[in-house]
Each structure stands twice: as C-alpha cells, then as structure tokens.
Amino acid sequence: MAEIKDMLQTSQVIRPDGRAVDELRAVRITRHFTDAPEGSVLIECGSTRVMCTATFTAGVPRWRRDSGLGWVTAEYAMLPRATSERTDREAVRGKIGGRTHEISRLIGRCLRGVIDTKALGENQIQMDCDVLQADGGTRTASITGAYVALVDALRWAESKRLIHSADKVLKDAVSAVSVGVINGTPMLDLPYIEDSQAMTDMNVAMTGSGDFIEIQGTAEHRPFNRQELGTLLDLAEKGNKELQAAQRAALAKD
Amino acid sequence: MAEIKDMLQTSQVIRPDGRAVDELRAVRITRHFTDAPEGSVLIECGSTRVMCTATFTAGVPRWRRDSGLGWVTAEYAMLPRATSERTDREAVRGKIGGRTHEISRLIGRCLRGVIDTKALGENQIQMDCDVLQADGGTRTASITGAYVALVDALRWAESKRLIHSADKVLKDAVSAVSVGVINGTPMLDLPYIEDSQAMTDMNVAMTGSGDFIEIQGTAEHRPFNRQELGTLLDLAEKGNKELQAAQRAALAKD
C-alpha cells in the first residue's frame, strides 16, 4: 500500500476526472430498483450504470437434474445507446457477439465462485446485467452489482422457504474492479477515456476474504512485467475492499 | 365527455388500483435520463417504465439516399425480467419475436406520422424503447415517451445546425394510450391485471390536434360494436390530452 502512495506522490498524475490513481469512482448501489425480480439492483460506478436482476427459479436445467446441486448463470447485454455511438441490437443481428459471450461467462464464473451449489439445492439463479449507460468498467460493475442482487434473491428464497439458509449458500462476497497501465502509470477503475488508452488492462474479481476469483489481464498494446502486475493487484485489492464496503452498506439497509 | 362521467357514476366500478374508469395512471417523464443519446427519456405510467433513447445520425439508409427525405425508425424490446416471469432474450434465441416486431413497427409509424421528412432532410433518427418494467401499456408508454425524446433529439440537431428548425420537422405532437372493455365496462389505461381480462383491447395514438395516427383495436375474446368503439375513443381522447399535457410540461423544463 505504501508503495502505491509513493508512486502517486512522485508521478503527480492528473486524471481527466481529477481522481487520484488509486481512487475509485463514486459508487452507488440501489436495491429493489424494479419490483418483479427476486433481486433487482442498479449499480452506478461513475457514469457507468448497470441494472442487475436476479431470477430465482425452483429446479435446474435438464443436464443438472438429480445432482442435488444448484446452478447460477448470467447474461450481460448493452442497451443500444448505452454508448456514445449506437450499437445495433444483437437480437436484430440474430446473434450474440463475442464480447457479450465473454463477459456473460465471466460474470457467471465469478458468482459461482462464491456459491455453495449444494446448499443452493436444485434451484437456479439467472442473473441479467443490462448496461443502461457505459463509461468503462461495465463488466466489473456488473459483477459487483450482481452480487448484491444475488444476496437479495437468496434472502427472498429463504423467506419463501425455497432454500434453508441464504448465508449457507453464500460462501463469501465477490466484487470486481478494473485496473490498468496508462502512459506507464498503473491506475484504478478506468473510465472509457482511460480504458481506450490503456497499454494493459486488467479485471480483478476478489472475495471478501481477499482471495482472487478471476484475474483477466490483457496487454494488446504493451506487455507488462511481474512488478507492474504486483502494483496492479495492489490497486485492485484496495478497490475491491472499498466496493465490498459499499456492498455491505447497501445490504445493511432495508 | 359528459357521457363518460355518467357511465362512471352508474357503473360504480372499482378498479384494482382505485382509479376511476376514465383516469390515467400517474405519469412521470424524466428527460436526460442518460447522457450519451441525443434524446433520452424515462417514462413511467404507473408501474410501467420505459427508457426511450433517440439517436440522431446524419445521413439515411442506402435505399433512401438522394431522396432529400429523412427517416425515423424505432425498435422496442423488453428486458428479460421486466415481467413477473423471466422472458428469454431474443438475442439468445437468435430471432426477434412477432410481438416485438409488431410494436417496433407501430412506434415507428406513429413517430413518422408527425414528422415532416422533407424538413428533416437526409438525416435519420433511431428510437430505442427498452422496457425496464412492464405493467401493461408498454407500447403506448413507448410512443408517448419516444415523442419527448424525439423533440430533444431534434432540438439537439438544431443546436448543432444539422437541421434548420426542430419546429418545422415536427408537424404535431403524438401520444398513445390503451383503452379496453373489462366485464362490459370501457376503461382507460389498462395495467397488466386489467389488460389480461379485457374482452376488447385498443391502442389509440393521437396528435396534439386531436386527430388519429393509429387505432388498433382487437377483440380476441368478444367483438365490439360501433357504440362501444365510440366510448373507447372518447376515453382515449381524454387520456391522450392529459398525456400531451404531461409531455408539454416535461418539455417546458430546462
């Protein structure tokens, strides 16, 4: 941690939105955003806004029947005008794009990483993460928001006696944040303008206990070395701790 | 109008949400709901919530080039958990369903009905209506909200000198409302619980001048006669006038 602060002081980097390099954007988590879903959360990370709804269904898909185990799956999508240029709907094009697939799978894995599928029993949770507005970090915001919707859906199921205990299903919390190297400086929580210039871009999902669920680091523009990786993981750890505090605060209300 | 009030007094119908038969649900129109689109509106009609974004693009599709005329098109979609049961994504199923197609086309026709495509010039407006929460009347709420987003997009285009005058492009306002016959009683603005019991269901889009742009009346359960049609149109006229007042109020701000 000390290391990060040093770096900050020496580099004196000014980010477009005035944040320090190890500072998260403002996070806002709104539970019960819509009425129908078992869990419904609007998460805002700066200008990025994602609606996460959790659907709890008794029973599992055919391939998992009679296993005694539950299943959690996720789908991610962007509304056409979440971005500055309109994107054609995947439904209209008739197929899901590679990026959408990749992110949907990432969210699903992160949630499954903190779930005890045995304690869930033969029940399914489908998470839908729809990006209303995109300004970088939509996949990590989706994971962070989805966890809160997941908790709400499990609490609902417990109240309906569909599961024995939400707490037993949840092995840990999970949140995610992006980090990246911009002009040689490692930074936390990149908005679109920074993300598009990043030499290296990394998404890090961590548990409440501080372990890793997913690390996805990509260096399309310039490879990164072991030391930079270390700094990026430090930043991600700091960010995830703060995001998990926001999750806890949101879940404490009601 | 007097006729409707009489009917109300005699029938003494109690609607599930306590409204009178000729009473609209609460309408709320929020402009600039998101930042990127040229027009971005959240419209709430009771529990129904639709996000309408208008994308203004210089140029028109190939088939319309060199016509000197603009084009307005619309796409409607429901988020998977807008409804009480989750609906599979059309992108995942790989095709647009019939209902989606039908509504998208309806919205497009209504907007084109009040647009002077010559004054728009060779520019295109793509309207996206995404239902965040569905409780009946999503297609009519889409039309009413889309008109406001359309005005904002045209004002933006005027400010960027992409069109000469937003007012010249707009020949009139347009709004829409549903009416229906439930247990023999004509009613205005049906939520899902009423809509699913309606013998006759009608969507009526009207201009600010009080003329019709679209009438779509359907009697899957019991045909309707000329007199019922008259009462339904009276109700629709009353509803549309009130919706247009809400549109004007929203557009007057800022």
Added chain:
Amino acid sequence: MAEIKDMLQTSQVIRPDGRAVDELRAVRITRHFTDAPEGSVLIECGSTRVMCTATFTAGVPRWRRDSGLGWVTAEYAMLPRATSERTDREAVRGKIGGRTHEISRLIGRCLRGVIDTKALGENQIQMDCDVLQADGGTRTASITGAYVALVDALRWAESKRLIHSADKVLKDAVSAVSVGVINGTPMLDLPYIEDSQAMTDMNVAMTGSGDFIEIQGTAEHRPFNRQELGTLLDLAEKGNKELQAAQRAALAKD
C-alpha cells in the same frame, strides 16, 4: 349508407379500375383448391390471390395441454414473385420480417375471435395463407379466405368425429376488408396502386353479426379525424357484408 352514396355522387371520383368508391373488387372463392389439407381455399380479390390451407391436428401445443381448450394459429407469407419486384425469401434470409409477423398475428387473432376454443377441445388448427399474387389487400383477403378454409376443416373434423359439432365451434363468421382515404376521398378495397397513395389505410375485420374483431387504422401520411373514421367504417361494413355473402355462397356449394 345514404351518406356514402351522396359522397360518391358529389365526388365523381374515377378509380383506376373503374370501380365506384364503395365497390368491392370481384371476389372468387374456390374451395378444395388442393387435396391434402383439411381445408384448402383459393381466394381472389381482383388480382390478389391467396391460397389458404387449414391443417387440423388432434392435440395442442405443450403450453396449452390439459386446458381443455383448442388453439388456432396462422402463418402468412408471400411467394417471392407475388409482387412486381421479386422479394427475397425469408427462409433464405434466415428470419421472418416484421410485416410478415404482424400479418400472421392479425390473421390468427381474427380467427380466434370467432372460435369457441372450448367447443374445439384440445385440437389445433394451423392456417397457412400464402400469397400467389399480390395487388393490395393481401391480409384482408387472407382473413376472408381463411374463414372458409376454417369451416371446411371443422366440417372435416366433425365428419371424422374429432369434434362434436363444427357449428358449435364457430361462434360467428369473420371477413375483412381494407378501406382508405385517397386524395381526401374514402374508398373501399384498395388495390396496390391506391394503397401506396393512401393518406390513411385501415383494415377492418367484422363478424357476420356486424361487430368488430379488429380495426387497424394507420395514418403515416396524414392523420384522420373522427368523421373520416365514421365514413371508413361505413364502407368497411358494406364491404364485409358483401364478402360474407360470398363466403356463404361458397360454403353452400357441394
């Protein structure tokens, strides 16, 4: 009715095919057009020709099982060269277009509007309306022809003792016709050349009892007022009465 005749005399409108404004095109209904279907009808309205085949199947789709109720559904399509320019096949494009979806749904609703699904029992009727030649009014011709094919399929089912009584399943007859305003003059049964110039275009499906099943009025070019609506409905009523006479005459044979 008197009103229409007055209008005719004053306006002295000459239609491209020499008809009066309230005159239907020649209608010809050929039953048993092909051998395999339970009902098979070729309907010709002027140059528009639609082949309507009704397939009666014991049993209903999964979602309707054990309801005791039957189901009627319809699919509409155009052969590629039904029109003056060839249209690509939807099968080749790999998806059904919006217009096709919209019309298929309309036909299905109209037929269901005159069917007692309880008397039908758990049986399904699939109506296929394939346009061999298109000259305006293909959707209304489809409805009018489909009703005759429906009756034949039900009579067949009665003869095979798959249903108790065709007459009990049929609550009423149904036919449909288009009306529209061309250069300010309301007219009945528009061929393509008129349809493409119509300011307002309306399709009206009515029962034999003179009630409405569907009204779909669209004013992409110029909104219509309450009075015009009245005249258009008068014309539609006249047209549907004549079409129903043609249906009865066709069904009386054999």
Added chain:
Amino acid sequence: MAEIKDMLQTSQVIRPDGRAVDELRAVRITRHFTDAPEGSVLIECGSTRVMCTATFTAGVPRWRRDSGLGWVTAEYAMLPRATSERTDREAVRGKIGGRTHEISRLIGRCLRGVIDTKALGENQIQMDCDVLQADGGTRTASITGAYVALVDALRWAESKRLIHSADKVLKDAVSAVSVGVINGTPMLDLPYIEDSQAMTDMNVAMTGSGDFIEIQGTAEHRPFNRQELGTLLDLAEKGNKELQAAQRAALAKD
C-alpha cells in the same frame, strides 16, 4: 424401346393409378399463371403441382460483374401443406434444409446446362419453383416447368430489347423425369406412394437432343446394376421425349 415393351408384357405390373410402367402421369402446363413475373408457369404432373416463376433482372451479382456473362439461379420450396402432413416453414425454423438446398442447386444446374451465358449478357434470371401440391417428382416437375418459364422470360427480354435473341441464349430444351425400381420392376414417373417404396430412385434431366444434363441415381435400399441402369435410362428417355413435346405444345400457344 422394344426391350421396355417386352418387360411390360411379361411383368403385367398393375400400378396404383392404373398406368403402364412406361407411362407418364397426365401433364398440364399453364403459361402466364400469374401476371407479374417475366415467366410464370403452373406445371401439373398428376397431382403434383408446381408454380415456376422466372424473374429477369438486368445486371448480375457482384462476383460475376464485368465478365460479360449472365447468370441463372433457382430456388425451390414447398408450401407447408403441399404434403399430407404439414411441414414447418423453413423461414420459421430460420434455416433452409438440406433437401431444399439440394433441389434448388439441381434445378439451377439443369437450366444453366442449356443456356449460353454469353448470349444472355450480364443479365440474371432467378427461377422460383414453389410446390403447391406434392405427390412425388416435385424436383423433376420443377425442372420441366422452369424451362417453359425460362423461355417466356427470355422472349419477354427480347421483346424489351434487353437481350438480342432468346433463341441464341437457349442452346437446347431441358426436361426431367423420375424413374425407379419398385419390387424389382423399373418404372417411369413415380408418384409419392411408389417413390416411398422404391429400392432405387433416379432423376434424369435430358436435353431436347437426347443428351444427359443430370443423372442422380440413389440406392438407399438396394444397389442397382448396369443392366437396370440401362432400363431406367430407356424409361427416362421415353418420358423426357413426351415431356418435351408437352413443353413445345405449351410454348406454341399464344
């Protein structure tokens, strides 16, 4: 030929429809069946009925531009209730089936086999063969009918001076017929009931000069030897000669 007659006398086979083993079903070719296409033919071979429409378009697909050569292509499809059981529409399933692809390609090759693409110039003919009623031999009826529609389209193009001479484009006539071995007996022109029992099934397309354009022989149930092949080709030759006489008779009218 003598050989076939001998076989007939000895075998004394009685076919379900009373025909001799070397006898075609009744053929009827109706030109100008619909108005819009440049060529429009209804061909009936027994109960099999196929509508063949030829669309003549100036210009060729991109890949063939500046070659100086024309192009002829074909699409085959069955209406859903052409058969005794209803077949789902390929447009609804969202893809073309293997059988449809196979037959469309066959028809295209047969037509191209008698066309001088240089004399056609950079023009395209799209043939659509839609089966209204299927009772075996739909692909061969399509070829036979399509040739007549092709001639009409070329005559039309000549009359419009889009090509220099229809006769120069047509190198020869083409027709096709099915033959097969049923219970050991070679037979000509199989209806569905025979086709489904055939040990060997062969479709033979021949030119007016008596040469082969396509031979497609299939023995899913029992292989065939060289001698049987000879008899089948004799039958096909006889059948094609008679079909070509019917083509010439149809084309002589008008």
Added chain:
Amino acid sequence: MAEIKDMLQTSQVIRPDGRAVDELRAVRITRHFTDAPEGSVLIECGSTRVMCTATFTAGVPRWRRDSGLGWVTAEYAMLPRATSERTDREAVRGKIGGRTHEISRLIGRCLRGVIDTKALGENQIQMDCDVLQADGGTRTASITGAYVALVDALRWAESKRLIHSADKVLKDAVSAVSVGVINGTPMLDLPYIEDSQAMTDMNVAMTGSGDFIEIQGTAEHRPFNRQELGTLLDLAEKGNKELQAAQRAALAKD
C-alpha cells in the same frame, strides 16, 4: 476394360500430374488417426486429405425409437483454409451452405446403402468428414474413408457387445470416385485443376459387389451422351475396385 486401354493409347493425353486417364491418384488410408472416436481415419487421395471420424452411440433419434432399426448419418465440412483461398466458416456465417448440405446427405445415403439397419439395432453412427486439404474429389474421398471408419466403429461396438456382429451389419463395402470428361476425354479421379475444366463431372459410389449406390452426373458445361456415360462408368468401376482393395488392405492390418 479393353475399350479404356484403347482410348488411352490413341488419345495419348498427358494429365498435369502425369497420370494415365484411367489411373487413380495415390491413396493412403490411416486408421486410428485420432484416439477418441470409435472409428478415426485419415484418407489421402493425392493432395486431398479428409479426416473421417465415426461416433457410435447407443440409442437412436426420437423419430426412430421403438423401430428396432439403427441409423447412420453424416456431416461434411471443409476447414477454412483447406482451399487456396480461405473460405469463411459456416458457423460464423450462421448457416450451412447448399454444397455442404448436398455432400453430407450424399455420404449418409452411401453408408446407409451398405448397412443392415436391423442388424445394427437401435444404435446410431454419426460420421464426420472434415476436409483438411482439398484438391478435388473431397466428397468421394469422404465416402471411401468413411466406410473404413464405419467398419472400425462397428468392430468396436461388437467388442463392447453393443451389437451382435459387425459383419452382419455390413451388407457390403462402399467406395466412391469421381470421373469426368475433359476436353472430350473421359478421365478417372479428377484433381481440382481438372475438375474445374470438366465439361461433365460424375461421382460414382459402388459396392464391393460392383453394383451402384449413387450416380451423380452433372453437365453444366456440355451434355453427355449414352456412350460417354458408358465409358465414364467403366472408369469409375476400375477406380472403385482399386479403392476397395486399398480399403481391404487398410482393414487387414491389426
């Protein structure tokens, strides 16, 4: 046979690869090419290389259940860079092309032509023929290689006691070869360079007993007469005999 040799001597045709007109390309059949499949064969015919894998599954598709009969099906595909120009993947385009469909069906029919589906019992064999390198004759190489993979899969099933006897399931061997007329000369086993110039192109599948399973002759460029057909079939017979010797030799090993 004598006839072919005569023709060879007189014509003195020099083929691009130095072969005689009635000479096959070098054939190499490698069994157990990969480990997982029940049958896995790499067949090389000159530069053409096809990987044929046979998957044996207990049980049959739903439509064939309780018939007591087995089923054999085949799928053919080309790797994108099997050809000199890269071909887009059909999975990416989202649909199977006509050529692929046609060939997959051909291979399936040829295999079923030598299988006793009753002796196979309610088991399914799925053959996959993937072209690693294409130099003409990929469909015939697929059939020839697939037969060997089929035998291996049946032997495997016999060893696992899933079927009683591989020999009883196999009614005969099957192989296939292409023949064609190039510049007036009939030739055996055409590589791409010859195939693309062929006036007539024919694929002939034959059993070990010398009977025909499939004959597919196409004359897009110049029709062929009865005599040419005879010569082509002689060549095909010679080629298939040699290919069947190569199949036997491969199957004799281990």
Added chain:
Amino acid sequence: MAEIKDMLQTSQVIRPDGRAVDELRAVRITRHFTDAPEGSVLIECGSTRVMCTATFTAGVPRWRRDSGLGWVTAEYAMLPRATSERTDREAVRGKIGGRTHEISRLIGRCLRGVIDTKALGENQIQMDCDVLQADGGTRTASITGAYVALVDALRWAESKRLIHSADKVLKDAVSAVSVGVINGTPMLDLPYIEDSQAMTDMNVAMTGSGDFIEIQGTAEHRPFNRQELGTLLDLAEKGNKELQAAQRAALAKD
C-alpha cells in the same frame, strides 16, 4: 525457480502421466502441415493436436482502411469428435458458442500483442486454429502453434515483397501455457483429466522477453491467494520458456 524445485521434492506428487509438477508434456511442432496456407502448423502438446493455418491477405477490413495499419484476427474451433463425447457442430446449431468466442478473441489478442501493425501495413492475417484432438490446453497450444504459423506467413509475405520485413512486423515471440492448482498443488500444463479437477485454472501468455501478454486465472472451485498466484506464474514462466525454445527450433529448420 529454486522454490518450484523445493516444492516438487517435498510434495512428491505423482501425476497421472508420470510427469513432474513443473514438466511440460511432449511438444511437437510440424510446419508446412498443409500446402495451401501461407503458414500451416500442426502443434501437438501431449495428446492435444491443433492445426493452425495463417492466411495472409493484402488489404484490411473496411473499418480499418486508410489507417496505414494491418490487422490480425483468429478463429478457434473444435472438430466434432476432438473430444471423448461428440460435440454438435456450431455451424449446424447456427451459432458460435460462448467458449469458442472467448478463445478466438484470446488468440487474436495474444498475436496482436507481438505485432507491429504499422510495419504490417494494410494487410490482414487470419489465423484458424482447428482442434483435431483435445486433451486439455487447446487454447494455449493454439497460441503457441499460431505464432509459428504467423512467422511463416510473414516470411512468405516478405518473400513476395508484400511486406518489407517479417522481423520488423514481429516485435517479439509469444507462447502460452496452462497452469493450475490440483488438490492444493500448483502444476504446469494440465491435460483434461487434471484440468477438470483443478480448483484454479490459469492460462498465461508470455513474450520471448518474459513479459505477460495475457493472464486469465479462474477459480470456479476455490479462490486463490497472492502466494499461489506467484507459484503459478513461476511455473508458467518455466513452461513458456521451454515452449519458446520449441518454437525457435521448429522455425530454424528448412
């Protein structure tokens, strides 16, 4: 490095195939595996076999024109019977699955990470990685093999003077390897049997200089901590060094 050896000695883990925990499977790289592609490589890592073909095309996709920059893209696919159970073809299902999309994108990013797109000029390289046999690590084998095919394609392009210098386009080498934690023990290069039991699974792509291009670590079963991450990266570094030696050896030949 010393650390890994210590761990090995103490843990005494016996892997199913007898390898030490930090030992790669046997690697074999065959260049010029097929003839047509500009680069064609068969890579074998243990039983995993992937065919990597590089297609060099002058020009870039439309969206990149006039940028002066080249483009490298990749597509990954599995043959249906690469696995122990047959997988349906994505072409038949009509859509690309999420896993395929995810891996294709990963390969593309890794290759682009070592390419100077400016030195490539407006040329495109399409890499196809088709898995002939899958036994774990197919995505990392694809990357390692694809690099060799990429070099061959660039050398070819240099020889044809389509690019100035292959060496200038290649900023570095790239290879990839999987690592994972099995029963608490970090291991290098997991075959399927280990991969399916891994608590944590990580794919690491590195440059010849020892920097990271991609790190994708996933902990669906048990999160991993910073220390485990360190050990896994040590193993990956060792593995990648050895794979790069194999790449250099293969490229040195011929």
